[in-house]
Each structure stands twice: as C-alpha cells, then as structure tokens.
Amino acid sequence: TMIILLIISLLSLTAMITIHMYTGNNSRVYFGTDTRLQTLLLGCLLAFIWPPFSFRKDISKGAKASISAIGIVGMAVLIYLFVVVSDQDKWIYSGGFYAISFLTLLVIASVVLPSSVLKKILSFKL
Secondary structure, three states: OHHHHHHHHHHHHHHHHHHHHHHOOHHHHHHOHHHHHHHHHHHHHHHHHOOHHHOOOOOOHHHHHHHHHHHHHHHHHHHHHHHHOOOOOHHHHOOHHHHHHHHHHHHHHHHHOOOOHHHHHHOOOO
16 A cells, blocks of 8 residues: 555656646646645655554654654754745756655654654644
C-alpha cells in the first residue's frame, strides 16, 4: 500500500512538472487534482509510517531533542516560504510543492509526538 501511494505521488509530481514545462499554465497545475494529489498522498504515507497514537511518552531525550529541533527548524522555514514564495515562481511547479510538502511532513511528525517542544508551543492557549 505504501509503495503504491509513493508511486502515485511521484506520478502526480511528474504530471505537474510536465504540464507546467509544456504549457506554462500555473493555474492548471495549481488547481488540477491530478497534479496536486502528490501532497495529499505524502500525508497518507506519513500516517502509515508515523501513526500519532502509537507513540510512547518515554522516548529518549536525544530522540526527543532531534525531532523537536527538526520540527522547529521546519516550521521556521515554512513560515519564511509562506512570506517569500509567489505563485509565479517557476521552481514551485518543478518540484517545489513536493519539497514543501515533505518539509510540512517533518513539522507534522514533530507535532504529533507527545513530548515534542513544537507541540507544546503550538498547544499554547491564549
């Protein structure tokens, strides 16, 4: 199942790159279900690989620190990209969405870990 999800995700990525390369139509590749399926399938893969309700709370301090650091750095990079990236940037349609989706998976993986620092930051109630 995971292999099939990965293959379909890569086919969706290939479709996005190919359609953008030959048509230059940003709207088509941005709004097309076939070209954006890649991001949803990466999320499905994460759910298989990193199921949120199966974690123990007593993971090692080193693992907790590493996962928290990856999540915090990933979140900082995502915030930067939200501010800087434009829908007219060519790189976004040539694998950029896939890279950003993968980065988002790292942030999500950090947040669903019960003892993650990023989870505590994002769970702060005002």
